[in-house]
Amino acid sequence: MAERITPRSESYSDWYVDIVLQAQLADYSPVKGSMVIRPRGYALWEHIQRGLDGMFKETGHTNAYFPLLIPESFLKKEAEHVEGFAPELAVVTHGGGEELDEPLVIRPTSETIIWSMYKKWIQSYRDLPLLINQWANVLRWEKRTRLFLRTTEFLWQEGHTAHETEQEAREETLRMLEVYRTFAEEYMALPVLTGIKSESEKFAGAVATYAIEALMQDNKALQAGTSHFLGQNFAKAFDVQFQSRESTLEHVWATSWGVSTRLIGAVIMAHSDDKGLVLPPRLAPTEVVLVPIFRNKNKDQVVGAARGLFDELRTQFRIEIDDDENNSPGWKFAEWEMRGVPVRVEMGPRDIENGQVTLARRDTGEKEAVPTEQAAARIRALLDEIQRDLFERARVFREENTHHPATYEEFKALYNDGPGGFAVVPWDGDAATEAKVKEDTKATIRVLPFGNEEDAAGKTCIVSGKPAKHMAVFAKSY
RNA sequence: CGGGAUGUAGCCUAGUGGCUAAGGCGCCUGCUUUGGGAGCAGGAGAUCGCCGGUUCGAGUCCGGCCAUCCCGACCA
Numbered sequence: 286m287a288e289r290i291t292p293r294s295e296s297y298s299d300w301y302v303d304i305v306l307q308a309q310l311a312d313y314s315p316v317k318g319s320m321v322i323r324p325r326g327y328a329l330w331e332h333i334q335r336g337l338d339g340m341f342k343e344t345g346h347t348n349a350y351f352p353l354l355i356p357e358s359f360l361k362k363e364a365e366h367v368e369g370f371a372p373e374l375a376v377v378t379h380g381g382g383e384e385l386d387e388p389l390v391i392r393p394t395s396e397t398i399i400w401s402m403y404k405k406w407i408q409s410y411r412d413l414p415l416l417i418n419q420w421a422n423v424l425r426w427e428k429r430t431r432l433f434l435r436t437t438e439f440l441w442q443e444g445h446t447a448h449e450t451e452q453e454a455r456e457e458t459l460r461m462l463e464v465y466r467t468f469a470e471e472y473m474a475l476p477v478l479t480g481i482k483s484e485s486e487k488f489a490g491a492v493a494t495y496a497i498e499a500l501m502q503d504n505k506a507l508q509a510g511t512s513h514f515l516g517q518n519f520a521k522a523f524d525v526q527f528q529s530r531e532s533t534l535e536h537v538w539a540t541s542w543g544v545s546t547r548l549i550g551a552v553i554m555a556h557s558d559d560k561g562l563v564l565p566p567r568l569a570p571t572e573v574v575l576v577p578i579f580r581n582k583n584k585d586q587v588v589g590a591a592r593g594l595f596d597e598l599r600t601q602f603r604i605e606i607d608d609d610e611n612n613s614p615g616w617k618f619a620e621w622e623m624r625g626v627p628v629r630v631e632m633g634p635r636d637i638e639n640g641q642v643t644l645a646r647r648d649t650g651e652k653e654a655v656p657t658e659q660a661a662a663r664i665r666a667l668l669d670e671i672q673r674d675l676f677e678r679a680r681v682f683r684e685e686n687t688h689h690p691a692t693y694e695e696f697k698a699l700y701n702d703g704p705g706g707f708a709v710v711p712w713d714g715d716a717a718t719e720a721k722v723k724e725d726t727k728a729t730i731r732v733l734p735f736g737n738e739e740d741a742a743g744k745t746c747i748v749s750g751k752p753a754k755h756m757a758v759f760a761k762s763y
Numbered sequence: 764c765g766g767g768a769u770g771u772a773g774c775c776u777a778g779u780g781g782c783u784a785a786g787g788c789g790c791c792u793g794c795u796u797u798g799g800g801a802g803c804a805g806g807a808g809a810u811c812g813c814c815g816g817u818u819c820g821a822g823u824c825c826g827g828c829c830a831u832c833c834c835g836a837c838c839a
Contacts (some may be wrong), residue, residue, distance in 0.1 A: 297831080317831075372837070394839090427838065428764075434839090441839070478793065488839095498838095545839050578798050615799035633798055643798085763836095 290623070292559045297503040298431075304553060305432045308562045308624050318430040318437035318583040323547070324610035325624065326433075328570035329441060329549050332493035336472045337442065337544070340464045340542030342560065346444060348417040351398050353422075359397035363522040369489020373425040379485065395539060396490065396515070399445045399521040407447060407537060409528050414457070415447040433550035434507070434763050441545035447537045449529070451516070454538035458514040460543040462495045465510040473552050474565035475499050476683055477509060478758060480732035485716055491541075492516035498731045498758070500683045501554040504705035506731045508552050512542035548696075555584040556648070556675050557689070559645075562625030563648055565675050566668040573604040573664060574626045578614045578633030590633045593640070594657065598630075599663055602668075622647060627671050628664055646671055648678075664713060683707070691748050700726035700761060707760050713746035728759040 288414060291299035305311050310326030316367035322330065337476040339347070354377060361367045368391045379390040392398065407415060420442050427437050444461060464478055469475040478496035485492035491513040499509050520526070520536040529535050539719070556563040566572050576597070588608050595606045605626075607617050618648070621629055630642040631652075642660050645652045648671050655663045686706030690696040699708055708728070712718060721727050737756040745754040 296833095313831080315830095349772065369838095423839085425838070429835090429837085439839075510839070511766090543839070581795090585795095610797085613797045613799085613801055615797085616795095616801085617799090619800045631798070635798075688787055 287573055290559060290561060293502065300559070301554060302432060304340070304557055304623075310549065310553075310562075313432075313433050315450075316437075318427055319445065320432055320436050325570065327550060328348065329552070329564075329568060330546055332509035332568050332570060333472075333544075334550055337422075337464070337468055338418075340468060341418050341444065343444075344416075344464060344535075346418045346446075348419060349417050350419055350421065351392075351395050351402070351488070353392055355392050355398045357388045357390050357697040358519075359401055360390055362397065363477050363490045363518055364494075366490030366522075370394070371668045373427070375424050375426055385614045389630060391420070393423055394518075394541075394543075395421070395423075395443055396445065397523070398521040400525060400539075403445075403447055403537070403733055404523050404525045408524055408526050410449050410530055410626060412528060413447055413449045414453065414581060416444075417446070418442055418444040422500065424679075431550075431763075433497075434547055434555070435552070436546075439546050441543050443543040446540045447520075447525070447536070449527070449535075449552060450541070454516075455514055456542050458493070458495060458512050458540045458542070461496065461540070462510075462512040462618075465512065465542070465544060465566075469497055469499065469548075470676065470721050472621050473548065473555075474567075474679060475509070475551060475555050475670055476676065476680040478732050478734060480758070482511075482579040483716070483719060483730045483733060483757070485719060486730060488513045488541075490515065490518055492518065496732055498760075499551055499555060500686060500707060500760070501551070502682070502684055503554075504709065507547070508556070508731070508762065509548060510542070510544040512589075513540060515539035535735075555679050557625070559616065560619070561623030563675070564627060565626040566627045566672045569625065569627050571602070571603050571605050571626050573598065573602045573628045573630060573669055574621045575604060575606040575630045575632065576614060576617050576621070577606070577608050578631060580634075583634055584610075587632065587634060594632065594660065595631070596708055598661060598664070602664065610637050618645075628667050630660065630664070658692050696722075696759075697726055697748055700728045705761055709756055709758050710747040711741050712755050713751040714750050714754035714755040715746075715749065718746060718748045722759065726759075726761075728761050730757045731760050731762060732758050734758060 290303040309323050311323055312321045313320050317582050321694060373393055376389045378385060391753050406412060422438055422440050424438050427435055430436050446457050448457060451745060466477055466479050469477045477499045479497055482494040482496055488511060495513040497510045501507055517536040517538060519539050525537045526534050527537055550717060552568060575591055575595050577587050579587035590712045591606060598604050606732050614668045627647050629645040636642050640657055641654045641656050643652055644663060646667055657743055688699055688706060690699055690709045690710060696710060698706055719730055733755045740756045741753040746753045
């Protein structure tokens with residue numbers, strides 16, 4: 286601990302790794318590409334789970350658990366799906382010391398095992414909709430890994446729903462995208478763009494993929510969550526039919542949607558600074574830390590008073606007290622700042638004499654003195670302010686880094702020598718055009734915003750000069 | 764899978780082929796301290812990534828292997 290964090294200006298990726306390791310969110314494990322999520326990191330995940338799970342329940346979903354191991358043949362039933370995931374699969378070939386008759390894949394996602402079960406559970410329209418979510422780990426063999434952002438094994442939630450009609454499934458897809466947007470903005474203080482993915486970026490096996498996309502401080506985009514309209518692809522692959530209200534036999538309409546521990550990486554990269562982690566209060570495992578400042582001669586008095594305040598505050602806040610005798614106040618300040626605790630309460634002899642405490646906010650470093658009896662009310666207000674300000678700062682950052690280049694030359698300059706960020710430009714809808722942009726600049730279409738077709742009317746593609754079909758948002762991405 | 768870098772105590776680093784592998788941080792014990800990363804004294808902690816070779820002698824030279832990180836092609 287107490288080690289230097291590489292400044293962002295020197296190396297953004299070193300800065301990120303330093304924060305994850307030093308704030309004790311995660312550590313490298315013995316297996317390449319996999320990581321240990323330490324208690325401080327897992328607490329963040331628990332908060333994410335709690336918030337999202339509540340929203341899933343409110344929208345009618347229930348949790349279940351499906352197995353880790355999937356027969357290899359299941360993956361092969363949906364052609365695009367298997368093609369998309371084949372390079373990332375880990376396969377179990379032996380069990381109990383013997384070679385298995387059929388290899389088992391470790392789930393990269395659970396559509397196939399779930400739809401094999403839905404076939405058993407769905408016979409009639411009365412069985413629909415079926416709205417199930419699971420919290421689980423999944424495995425995708427990654428060649429290039431980064432703590433939280435891309436690891437071989439990661440934790441996520443995957444919702445899998447079955448519906449009577451196409452319209453109902455499409456509504457569900459957008460409803461859950463909206464849940465993700467709300468969660469990102471209100472809990473994570475992370476402004477996100479929503480929209481549909483281009484063909485080349487969509488999920489293997491989906492008819493349409495929607496996503497929330499956020500902009501990180503290094504001006505690269507991060508896909509923070511996806512929601513897929515699966516059409517009848519999996520219902521047909523697994524022969525899931527139901528008897529309709531008109532007594533006809535129909536294939537079921539499906540969605541799936543997920544967010545992962547990548548969200549932890551997003552929240553780190555969006556808000557933190559060169560002193561360490563900065564967490565939005567609603568997500569912070571510890572909202573407040575109380576640091577008594579004492580000398581030997583007044584230790585009992587100061588710590589006693591601090592403990593009294595602590596007992597009062599703990600009924601309202603997620604709070605810790607640091608009355609360790611060996612570390613100096615300055616050391617503690619720096620340490621708790623590195624851990625990202627939003628509000629610090631300092632209580633020393635001078636404060637006690639004046640009947641006050643000193644409050645310091647993590648995001649700006651500002652300190653203020655407030656009468657002790659008003660501390661709780663002021664802390665509550667401060668936490669709200671910090672939550673709002675973090676979001677607002679991130680939103681302004683995104684606005685300032687969203688560009689509208691008029692020519693392809695300007696566009697290329699933006700990514701090749703320029704600052705990067707989002708670029709909103711007319712696009713002809715051709716995958717070849719998209720591929721050319723990627724080759725020239727490494728930027729890809731992050732999202733086609735809702736309503737973009739109308740905005741594109743009458744415009745010409747920035748690359749090909751052909752009539753534009755979409756207004757596309759490009760960025761380099763993680 | 765290509766390119767680059769690095770493996771010496773928990774972490775960071777020093778170490779001309781030659782004596783018992785050195786220092787800082789951290790850790791443990793005690794004392795002293797505490798309003799922005801304190802001080803003193805003592806202490807524990809190392810098959811120098813692994814295997815082989817050269818040599819009277821290898822942390823150091825040679826070969827192979829392994830691992831990790833960083834940069835590129837593929838991805839929540």
